[in-house]
Amino acid sequence: MIERRHLKLTASRACGRRPVYIPPATEDQFSTEQVDYYAVERAITGETPRPELTRDELREAALWLRRHGMERAVVSVHLSVYERLVKEWEADAGMLGPDQLCTVDGCRKARSGRGLCTVHLTADRQWRKAVAGLGMAA
Ligand SMILES: [Zn+2]
Structure with missing residues (x-):
């Protein structure tokens, strides 16, 4: 158990970079068909120019950032959406505990x-x- 954890830490340190957003590869992985994944990627990395995101794109970016350990308050500021909305998206995605x-x-x-x-x-x-x-x- 400890050894496994150690290996994981070593591997992520060896990479020495932040997790990279990988758009879904197949259509059944899409949360909707209307998502521009390049826009989502840019929102996540914070690259400029920042495109106007649709609600689905904002949700995609917010959930990805939350899954990769960014604080909800930080996600809220980063994407300019209400913290409460981020929490609701997490609930819909089954990411919240009872x-x-x-x-x-x-x-x-x-x-x-x-x-x-x-x-x-x-x-x-x-x-x-x-x-x-x-x-x-x-
Ligand atoms: Zn209720």
Whole structure:
């Protein structure tokens, strides 16, 4: 176990370079058919000129960076997208643990507040408001 880990570290150090973005090779690996993978690659490397990215391209870049260990807050700044959106993409891609997902049964969205996703949190707030309204009317 230790030996294996050591080998892995040595190998990555021997390479001495950052992970390289490799676009999917076959069509079934594409998250959508509308993704310009050259644009995604440029967004990841930070090369200029930076093209305007579609939402699918931003998601592709964000998930790749997250999979390669970049902090969510850094990804958010790097790609100019909300941190919460990056987290939602991670939830959709099955990259979040159960402790980071909404606690409502069957909901697989990212947790936002009070153990709920934004959809269920909003519903919960509206429900509480409506109940409070009933209380005042009575
Ligand atoms: Zn939910």
